[in-house]
Amino acid sequence: SAEEVTASYLETIGKSCINGFITTWDKALEAARGIDTGGHEGPLAGVPIAIKDNISTTGLSTTCSSKILQGYVPPYDAHVIEKLRAAGAVILGKTNMDEFAMGTSTESSYYGATLNPWDAARVPGGSSGGSAAVVAAGEAPVSLGSDTGGSVRCPAAFCGVVGLKPTYGCISRFGLISYANSLEQIGPLATNVADIATLMDVIAGYDPRDSTSINRENTYSNAMKDDVKGLKIGVPEEYFGEGIDEDVEKLVWDAIGKYEDMGASWKKVSMPHTKYALASYYIIAMSEASSNLARFDGTRYGFRADGDNWHVMASKTRAQGFGEEVKRRILLGTYALSAGYHDKYYLKSLKVRTLVKQDFDRALAEVDVLMGPTMPTPAFRIGEKIDDPLSLYLADVNTVPINLAGVPSISLPCGFVEGMPVGLQIIGKHFDENTVLRAAYSFE
Numbered sequence: 001s002a003e004e005v006t007a008s009y010l011e012t013i014g015k016s017c018i019n020g021f022i023t024t025w026d027k028a029l030e031a032a033r034g035i036d037t038g039g040h041e042g043p044l045a046g047v048p049i050a051i052k053d054n055i056s057t058t059g060l061s062t063t064c065s066s067k068i069l070q071g072y073v074p075p076y077d078a079h080v081i082e083k084l085r086a087a088g089a090v091i092l093g094k095t096n097m098d099e100f101a102m103g104t105s106t107e108s109s110y111y112g113a114t115l116n117p118w119d120a121a122r123v124p125g126g127s128s129g130g131s132a133a134v135v136a137a138g139e140a141p142v143s144l145g146s147d148t149g150g151s152v153r154c155p156a157a158f159c160g161v162v163g164l165k166p167t168y169g170c171i172s173r174f175g176l177i178s179y180a181n182s183l184e185q186i187g188p189l190a191t192n193v194a195d196i197a198t199l200m201d202v203i204a205g206y207d208p209r210d211s212t213s214i215n216r217e218n219t220y221s222n223a224m225k226d227d228v229k230g231l232k233i234g235v236p237e238e239y240f241g242e243g244i245d246e247d248v249e250k251l252v253w254d255a256i257g258k259y260e261d262m263g264a265s266w267k268k269v270s271m272p273h274t275k276y277a278l279a280s281y282y283i284i285a286m287s288e289a290s291s292n293l294a295r296f297d298g299t300r301y302g303f304r305a306d307g308d309n310w311h312v313m314a315s316k317t318r319a320q321g322f323g324e325e326v327k328r329r330i331l332l333g334t335y336a337l338s339a340g341y342h343d344k345y346y347l348k349s350l351k352v353r354t355l356v357k358q359d360f361d362r363a364l365a366e367v368d369v370l371m372g373p374t375m376p377t378p379a380f381r382i383g384e385k386i387d388d389p390l391s392l393y394l395a396d397v398n399t400v401p402i403n404l405a406g407v408p409s410i411s412l413p414c415g416f417v418e419g420m421p422v423g424l425q426i427i428g429k430h431f432d433e434n435t436v437l438r439a440a441y442s443f444e
Ligand code: GLN
Pocket: 101, 102, 103, 104, 126, 127, 146, 147, 148, 149, 150, 151, 152, 179, 285, 396
């Protein structure tokens, strides 16, 4: 029964030592019982799910792993949560993440780092590290994360699970606490591609409360009907640049070889603006973040510091409530948007963004999908990069271009290097998730 399944996951979570969940839902068993007694027939009836802590859930605290949102309980559900509940899913709890989704390792959480289930000395990736780690550790069968510049795909790659960043506009962001809203999408994580498609059938779709939501019907689970005979693969040489681990590179080429054996063909393609994507992404993401995070001033949500007047209270709340990385990004973003520098940094980055998107349009006009490594290396060690923000940013080199362009991309396991999983990234045309899913499914 749904109750037994939920109880068994809650028991596993209770014994966990990876710090993947921040909170578990105290009404999960009750909700599961309701599914059983009500004879719910939804597509996810009784399926437990873990939710990243930046997705709003009524009655269940939502903190973005930040002290500033400590104790905040949203008065409404995100669009995806409404859809999940209606489909019969049982929310297990909220997962750990980098504070406000800013990071690649889940080390910047106010609640401490999440550990990689394959090796507890290593990071699970980020920022949806909790969502990937709990699926890898068998603490939840499926989860939701959010991907602004790789935050679903990176932890999927580092934890050996499957993670999809859907096309921008596919899934409503209503109720997702914004970090950089022109870049981010909610995305599912699971142990296999079919589960990703099933989740997409439930959570994707039009929502008038998100002005970037697109009205477009699609049945994602139809994607797995055909094989990859005749599929045209493009391999961008720029995704195998400086800093890529040789063994990771070899595994990706082995995977491409396997596609050739299955009847697909491949050719090299060039995406010349890739080298500017990282700089453009970080300027745009930090600029949007500096504006989005202005709303956290102690007046409305969560944590509030003492102060004799509003100005003192707000400034102390922000000083004490935000962590170091969040403050760094607010400062840099504010600088990039300020008068005199706006054209030089922000506007320039938007122009670069268009060039990056045109690279994708050109490459994807010739082939069906693009393939490359999700991350340049397997999971690094906890503490290895956290004091050097630039080296952390550089790890996102193969994931951020996809968000600048808004195209869909999946990461799926393609082998191991020194006992750690490696992710193959498959990128598709706008709204062509089904080709991406079909390609990923054939590989499993
Ligand atoms: N690592 C990237 C960043 O820090 C991506 C994060 C994300 O996708 N939320 O911005």
